[in-house]
Amino acid sequence: MARPLEGVVFAPVADQAPGQVGRETRFTYREEAGRIWAEYAGGDVVRGFLVGTRTGDVLDFRYxxxxxxxxxxxxxxxxxxxxxxxxxxxxxxxxEWESGPGAGTSTVEEVPRA
Structure with missing residues (x-):
């Protein structure tokens, strides 16, 4: 299993459609006992939150x-x-959006610590 997500900052490797996360968006993850949550902002996102679970190396969350x-x-x-x-x-x-149409795939990678 990959290391814990606690305090890890992620950024998308590519822009999505307008009004969605993009290369300027930063996600700061937290993890405790199989529960994950994150706060994110940047680009076309003023503020975002996600919450869910981690089982092994699979995350399942709502945002x-x-x-x-x-x-x-x-x-x-x-x-x-x-x-x-x-x-x-x-x-x-x-x-997949639940508030409207649309689904897709994306990749985010850990931002190197300064």
Missing amino acids: VQLRPDGTTASGHCTSAVTELPDGRLRLEESW
Whole structure:
């Protein structure tokens, strides 16, 4: 199993569609006893939160976010946690909006600590 997510900061490797997370978005994860949560912001996301569970190297969570125009969006995501050759973590995500149409995949990687 890949190392714990506690305090790990992730960033997307590519931009998504407008109004969604992008390369400027930063996710700060927390983990305790199989429970995960994170706060995120940046780019087209004013503020976002996610909460869910981790079983082995699989995350299952719901997310909600506030956009610059004042609208909100929510959805469901499952992610596979892997470790990169340099020791950083990667999340391969499959997500779907629950507040509207749309689904897809994305990849976020751990931001190296300064």
